Amino acid sequence: MQCINKQKMKYNELAKLLKKSGCYDTGEQQSGHPLWFSPKTGMYFRMSNHGAQEVAKGTLNAIKKAAGI
Numbered sequence: 001m002q003c004i005n006k007q008k009m010k011y012n013e014l015a016k017l018l019k020k021s022g023c024y025d026t027g028e029q030q031s032g033h034p035l036w037f038s039p040k041t042g043m044y045f046r047m048s049n050h051g052a053q054e055v056a057k058g059t060l061n062a063i064k065k066a067a068g069i
Helices: 011-020 057-067
Strands: 024-030 033-038 043-046
Touching (some): 011 057, 033 057
């Protein structure tokens, strides 16, 4: 059982976690959202730039899965 999935997280905290795990912002946009890349999974995924707003649980899980964390 992972405690991280139950934890609430803000977009700026998620961005820090992603960078720590090796993911990076490509500088491109997709549907108005920053496009990130994960070298662990080889996948591109959309993030958001909502800063201090809380990430929805499903969105958080999808981004973590795409990032390989």
